[in-house]
Amino acid sequence: MSGKGFTVDLSKPLVFQVGHLGETYQEWVSTPILTEESPRFFESDFLEMFTRTLWWVVPVIWVPVGLYFIRLSYTMGHTLPIVVILAIVGAFVWTFIEYCFHRFLFHIDTTSYWGNTFHYLIHGCHHKHPMDGLRLVIPPAEAAILALMFWNLYGILFTLSTRPVMFGGGLIGYVMYDMIHYYVHHGQPTKQSLKSLKKYHLNHHFRIQNKGFGITTALWDGVFGTLPTTKAAEKSG
Known part of the structure; x- marks a missing residue:
């Protein structure tokens, strides 16, 4: 059975059940269990x-x-100020990667069995x-696969000596x-900046799930028009 005729049994392993939800999967997965x-x-x-990771492992x-990779660029001849600047740039590039992953991959609209299963995972x-809390940070095995992909990509985009520091800065940004x-x-x-980040992200979870994709910054939401509307704006509209 699939679609409207299928009910997920929360007392049993979930991954190979959710695919059977078919077209009802998106509604089901968007209704949180708090x-x-x-x-x-x-x-x-x-x-x-492999699915559970304590936060401090990251x-x-x-x-x-x-x-290590940041230092590698230093040993290859770059000055310390240049290495620091490039590491910061690498971390900044990560914020864009983070936004793209969250918006275009993590929120794909699926209805097929394997599409739903992949998205749930x-x-x-x-x-x-x-x-x-045990499935909030990226498991090391999954992160290692992604890191290898980006290391290879950076080999195409950057020079031999700048590749390590850009990659290392990106890893620090990921952490x-x-x-x-x-x-x-x-x-x-207790700090207002972190309070605002918390409010911004929980708004993505519990009010407007198709907006507010940034985690470390709302910059790219502003650039690409995915800033969530305020409740006041919704009422006035």
């Missing part, structure tokens, strides 16, 4: 192990890797269970992204 429960994805304990793994699960994303879901910010 508990911190971490539902089971797979029957296999081995596969299940900086422990990727900050040293990012710093990469992002749908986060919208269905937004408070699941900032995942840490901010975790914090806006589970932290209690």
